[in-house]
Each structure stands twice: as C-alpha cells, then as structure tokens.
Amino acid sequence: xxxLQDLIKTQPDWHNVINANNAIVGDSLVLAADVTYDAxxxxxxxxxxxxxxxxxxGVPATLPETFSIRCRMPNDYxxxxxxxxxxxxxxxxxxxxxxxxxxxxxxDRIANQAFFSAGMDLTRASQESVDRVSEKLEVxxxxxxxxxxxxxxxxxxxxxxGVAWNFTNPSPALVxxxxxxxxxxxxxxxxxxxxxxFDEMPIYRDIRRCNLDxxxxxxxxxxxxxxxxxxxxxxxEIPQFFYRVEQDTTQRRExxxxxxxxxxxxxxxxxxPWGNVPFIYIGAYETGAGHVSRSGLAPLxxxxxxAFRTGARGKGxxxxxxxxxxxxxxxxxxxxxxxxxxxxxxxxxxNTATADALATGRTNSIIGTGREAGVNxxxxxxxxxxxxxxxxxxxxxxxxxxxxxxxxxxxxxxxxYADDTATNYAPIAISLPASGSGTFAxxxxxxxxxxWAGLPSSVTGGSETTFLSDAFWFNAAGWRLxxxxxxxxxxxxxxxxxxxxxxxxxxxxxxxGARLLCIPR
Numbered sequence: 001x002x003x004l005q006d007l008i009k010t011q012p013d014w015h016n017v018i019n020a021n022n023a024i025v026g027d028s029l030v031l032a033a034d035v036t037y038d039a040x041x042x043x044x045x046x047x048x049x050x051x052x053x054x055x056x057x058g059v060p061a062t063l064p065e066t067f068s069i070r071c072r073m074p075n076d077y078x079x080x081x082x083x084x085x086x087x088x089x090x091x092x093x094x095x096x097x098x099x100x101x102x103x104x105x106x107x108d109r110i111a112n113q114a115f116f117s118a119g120m121d122l123t124r125a126s127q128e129s130v131d132r133v134s135e136k137l138e139v140x141x142x143x144x145x146x147x148x149x150x151x152x153x154x155x156x157x158x159x160x161x162g163v164a165w166n167f168t169n170p171s172p173a174l175v176x177x178x179x180x181x182x183x184x185x186x187x188x189x190x191x192x193x194x195x196x197x198f199d200e201m202p203i204y205r206d207i208r209r210c211n212l213d214x215x216x217x218x219x220x221x222x223x224x225x226x227x228x229x230x231x232x233x234x235x236x237e238i239p240q241f242f243y244r245v246e247q248d249t250t251q252r253r254e255x256x257x258x259x260x261x262x263x264x265x266x267x268x269x270x271x272x273p274w275g276n277v278p279f280i281y282i283g284a285y286e287t288g289a290g291h292v293s294r295s296g297l298a299p300l301x302x303x304x305x306x307a308f309r310t311g312a313r314g315k316g317x318x319x320x321x322x323x324x325x326x327x328x329x330x331x332x333x334x335x336x337x338x339x340x341x342x343x344x345x346x347x348x349x350x351n352t353a354t355a356d357a358l359a360t361g362r363t364n365s366i367i368g369t370g371r372e373a374g375v376n377x378x379x380x381x382x383x384x385x386x387x388x389x390x391x392x393x394x395x396x397x398x399x400x401x402x403x404x405x406x407x408x409x410x411x412x413x414x415x416x417y418a419d420d421t422a423t424n425y426a427p428i429a430i431s432l433p434a435s436g437s438g439t440f441a442x443x444x445x446x447x448x449x450x451x452w453a454g455l456p457s458s459v460t461g462g463s464e465t466t467f468l469s470d471a472f473w474f475n476a477a478g479w480r481l482x483x484x485x486x487x488x489x490x491x492x493x494x495x496x497x498x499x500x501x502x503x504x505x506x507x508x509x510x511x512x513g514a515r516l517l518c519i520p521r
Contacts (some may be wrong), residue, residue: 159202162244162255163339167443170466172341177255185337187347187382188366190373198337199368202258206239207333209284209386214316216281216520222386229295229364235281235518236386240270243332245451252444252454256336268452269329273413274521280326283516285360285388286396291315291516295361299513304506305397305481306419308514313414320414322515323400327484328452331496334384342469343391343496347371349378350392352486352494357511363388378491391470391485392494394513398482403501406432406476408455414519419505420479428453432476432501438493442467456499464492471495475502487511 162177176183183201188194198204209222211232218237220227228234242264244255257264270277288297291311300308305321312319340346348371351358362372363383372380381389400411402421408428411417416424430445430453440462444454456472463469471486471493480501486494488511 157202158257158259160255160257160261161198161201161203161336162253163336164251164253165341165444166251168250170442170461172345172465172467172469174335174339174341176339177253180336180339185339185346185369188368188370189348190370191365192370192373193367194370196337196368203239203241203256203333204337204385206237207385208237210235210237210281212281212518214319216316216318216518229361231294233293233516233518234284234295235293235516236284237279237281238269238329238333240276240278241267241329243267243452245446245454247444247446247451252446254332254336254454256332267329267332268325268412271412272519277519277521279520280329281518281520282322282326282330282387284386285515286394287312287321287514287516288360293360293516295364297360299357299360299394301357301394301510301513302508304508305399305483305514306505307508308397309399309417312514312516317415318518318520320417320517320519321397321399322517323412323414323417324398324410324482325400325412325452326517327398328454330387330390331454332452334390334496341467341497342465344469344492344494345465347384348380348382350382350389350486350494351379351488352392353378353491354488357394357488357513358389360388389485391496391498392490393488394485394511395483395487395500396485397512397514398484401482403432403476403480403482405478408432408453410450410453414517419481426450428455430455430457432457432474433459433472436472436474437502438471438473440464440467440493441470441472441497441499444468456497468497469495470498472498473500473502479504481505481507483512 159179161180161183163174163180164177165174179201183197185196185198186194196204209227211219211221211227212235213219213232219232221237239258242257242260243266244257244261244264246253255264256267265271266276269280283293285293285295285297286299287308288294289300291300291308291314303311308321312321334343334347335341338346344350344352347369350371353376358381362381363370366372366383369384371377371382374380381393382391384390399417400414402409402419402425404420404422408430409422409425410428411425413424428450429447436459439459441456441459442462443456443458445457447453456468459472461467464471469492471490474480481503483500483503484498485496486498490498
C-alpha cells in the first residue's frame with residue numbers, strides 16, 4: 001500500500017514555500033488550503049482543500065472529518081490504501097483511482113488504520129522540510145545582502161559633503177568632494193518623482209515640512225495626522241549643520257557636515273548672537289496676507305521690507321523675514337546637493353516667463369524636489385525639499401542685509417534688523433561692482449572673516465547658461481536694501497543666486513514679496 005509520503009514530492013523549485021498566512025510549506029501536509037505545486041515526474045500534490053488555513057510546522061490537534069487532495073497517484077498505488085497524517089489515518093473515498101493519473105481523492109477520518117508498508121512520522125518529515133526551507137532561505141538572504149552591498153551606497157553616520165567650483169571654467173557644473181562623490185540628484189516633474197542619493201544623507205534626510213505654532217512649536221509634520229496646508233503656518237525645518245569654505249584665485253571649495261570637524265564651524269544661520277540653535281524654520285511658501293505661510297494664497301506684495309518685518313514680528317519675537325544667513329544656508333545646501341550653479345537647469349525654470357504671480361501650494365503633491373507638469377516649463381512653480389519657489393514667481397526681500405556706498409553689511413539677530421543703518425551690523429569685505437542692471441554674475445567674492453557670504457563680485461563675461469547663470473542688479477550709490485530670486489518675467493535672469501541690490505528702502509512693487517523665518521529661542 002502507498003502511504004501519504006508517496007503522494008508528496010519535494011519540489012526542486014521553492015517559489016511556493018511561503019503561503020498567504022506566512023506558513024512554511026513543503027513535502028508534507030504543512031500547507032494551507034489551495035496550495036498549488038508544479039507538475040513532476042513522480043507523485044505530487046496539486047492542491048489541498050478544506051484544511052485549516054494556518055497549518056504550519058506540524059499537524060494541528062484537530063483536523064476536519066473530511067478533506068480532499070488533488071494529486072497525481074503514485075505509480076505503485078494500490079486500491080484501498082490509507083494515508084496517515086501525524087497519528088490520524090485517512091482513507092480515500094471513491095474508486096477508479098489509476099496509478100499515474102491526476103485525480104481528486106476525498107478523505108474521511110478513520111481510527112487505528114494500519115499501514116500495509118512501513119510508514120513515516122510526518123511530524124518529523126515536516127520538520128525536515130522546514131529545515132530544508134530554512135537553509136534555502138538563509139542562502140537567499142546571504143545572496144540578497146551581497147547584492148545590496150554592491151548596489152546600495154554605504155551611508156556614513158557623519159558626512160563631509162562638498163563641491164568645488166573652478167572660476168576659470170564657464171560651466172556652471174561643480175565637482176563633488178568627499179562623501180558627496182558619486183552621489184546623484186535629479187528633479188521630478190509633476191507626479192514623476194525625482195531621485196536624490198541625499199535623501200539618505202545626514203542633514204538632508206531631516207529637512208521636512210511641518211506646521212508651526214506662533215511659539216515655534218511643531219504641531220505636526222507633513223504626512224502625520226493633523227498636518228494642514230491651509231489652517232496653520234507651513235514651514236520647512238532645517239537642522240543645524242557645520243560648514244567650511246576655502247577660496248583662492250581660481251577655485252572655491254565648500255563643505256557641510258552634520259558634526260564638528262577640523263576647520264568647520266556652525267553655519268551662522270544657526271550660530272546666533274544668543275547661542276546656537278538646533279533648527280531654523282523657513283516658510284514653505286511666499287508670505288501671504290496676514291503674514292502667514294499657507295497654501296492657496298496669492299503672495300503678499302506691494303509693501304516695503306520694513307512693513308514685512310513689522311508683520312512678521314507681530315507673530316512673536318522669534319519671527320522675522322528670511323535673512324541673509326538663512327538664505328546663504330539654503331543656497332549652500334542646494335549647491336552641494338545638485339553640484340550645479342544653474343538651478344533653473346537642474347530643478348526647473350520656475351515661474352519666470354508669464355504675466356503674473358502664481359498662488360501658493362501648487363507643488364504640494366510633489367515629493368522631494370521638482371516642478372509642476374505642464375507645457376510651459378518657465379511658467380510653473382518649483383519646489384526644493386518643501387520650499388516652494390525659492391526663485392521666480394516674486395522677488396523676496398532679504399533682511400539683516402544692508403548695503404551703503406557699495407559696502408555689504410549684515411546683522412544676525414532679528415531684533416536688530418532695520419533699514420539704512422550700520423548699527424549692530426558687521427561689514428562683509430566683498431567688493432561690489434559700480435553699477436549694473438541684469439548683468440550675469442561670474443564669480444563669488446570671499447571674505448575670510450565671513451566665508452559663508454557667497455555674494456557676487458564680478459559680472460564680466462557671464463550669461464544665463466554659464467558661471468552662476470543668474471543676473472545681478474546693483475547700484476553702489478547710497479543706502480540700498482536687497483532682494484533675491486527674480487520674478488515672473490525675469491526669464492533666464494532669475495534663479496537661486498539672482499540678487500538685486502539697486503533699490504532704496506522705500507521700494508515696493510507687485511513683483512516683490514517675502515518669506516517667513518522662525519528661529520525658536
């Protein structure tokens with residue numbers, strides 16, 4: 001007589017060893033209902049019906065009174081054979097079973113049925129099956145781990161990421177340095193998501209949108225329950241980082257790190273006069289009416305920088321307009337991620353060739369960095385890690401930055417921000433060209449005392465596709481305030497590094513807005 005062992009064939013292909021109930025299955029009745037096997041030359045089980053769905057690693061205490069097995073009969077099948085499952089015997093019901101045929105056998109539970117030939121302890125057989133499966137899974141696990149080691153970069157706990165820019169080369173592309181070497185970043189279009197190796201790198205992986213209350217407390221992060229785009233300020237949390245900048249006559253080298261390293265210092269966006277802060281919060285959107293950062297609003301325009309400053313401070317003493325050091329931190333992060341000066345080329349043109357500003361929130365569905373989908377790439381909003389339109393759409397005032405007779409100066413405590421004054425401001429030793437209107441910058445100046453201050457110092461021989469690739473408006477006469485990024489019809493002159501230093505403190509207009517900054521104390 002054939003025993004149940006004879007009906008079961010060890011499968012050479014183990015694709016079906018895990019069933020929907022996460023039970024290990026193999027060459028014994030360690031199966032769930034309707035498990036299907038491939039055909040073989042010898043006896044095999046095609047499917048089993050009416051068994052409990054969670055049978056695993058052994059036979060359960062109780063089995064149904066009847067069940068069926070769809071199987072190929074063994075060549076030595078003898079009519080009337082019974083089959084043992086654990087300590088319980090079952091007999092096939094019906095007649096006409098032929099050796100070698102695929103058929104359905106219905107079993108009734110019977111007691112004390114003897115085997116005509118030596119049987120086998122199927123509980124032990126089940127364990128042997130489990131052991132074989134475990135061995136195969138362990139081999140597969142080692143293979144997968146080996147593959148992942150080959151294709152997945154090793155992510156350092158601490159990272160020193162940098163870029164180098166050769167002034168003698170007109171290309172806006174930069175050379176990656178240290179832990180940034182080999183990393184790739186691309187921009188997405190609409191729902192087609194871009195890709196960035198920096199998503200897993202220190203600093204960048206912790207940049208995220210959040211709701212912030214007026215006291216500077218995070219109430220929810222994007223994706224969490226309670227997060228809203230419209231009923232609270234939407235800000236982007238940027239963690240503290242360290243920086244280093246070197247510059248000689250032909251090259252500028254910049255690095256960031258999440259940990260202190262030799263030659264590095266806390267970036268001044270986080271090193272405030274009252275002490276270092278762990279995070280700063282930059283508005284996800286341009287400031288809207290009521291001095292808020294919310295989706296679905298037209299950018300607030302046609303008021304002075306002083307009025308924007310007053311409106312931001314009205315939210316609380318920790319609020320201000322985006323200042324020079326926070327803008328420099330933003331520019332440094334983007335330069336290092338994309339290793340490129342021409343942000344319009346690598347991220348998107350932005351709203352720079354239309355007839356009006358766009359409302360906020362058009363990039364809410366974009367993950368990471370990218371631009372809206374559409375036929376006019378220079379008439380759409382862009383976003384970098386949650387910060388919408390860091391250039392284009394409307395110019396943005398930059399506070400804590402005054403210029404007088406061509407001398408740059410900055411302050412780093414929002415309580416001291418004011419127009420047309422050098423009080424509580426420190427100079428930045430970078431020479432400003434005499435005058436210019438929309439000429440393209442070709443070099444960043446360098447002040448060893450303020451190495452973070454990457455401000456344009458030359459406009460000779462540039463264009464919208466070479467060097468910095470962004471335009472520079474400036475006037476060295478008298479007191480000047482500053483704004484950045486370009487607006488909806490600045491075309492190729494707009495960009496992350498487009499600066500206007502050519503207007504006095506009374507200046508306002510329909511193309512000129514601002515962005516909130518919060519620095520909790």
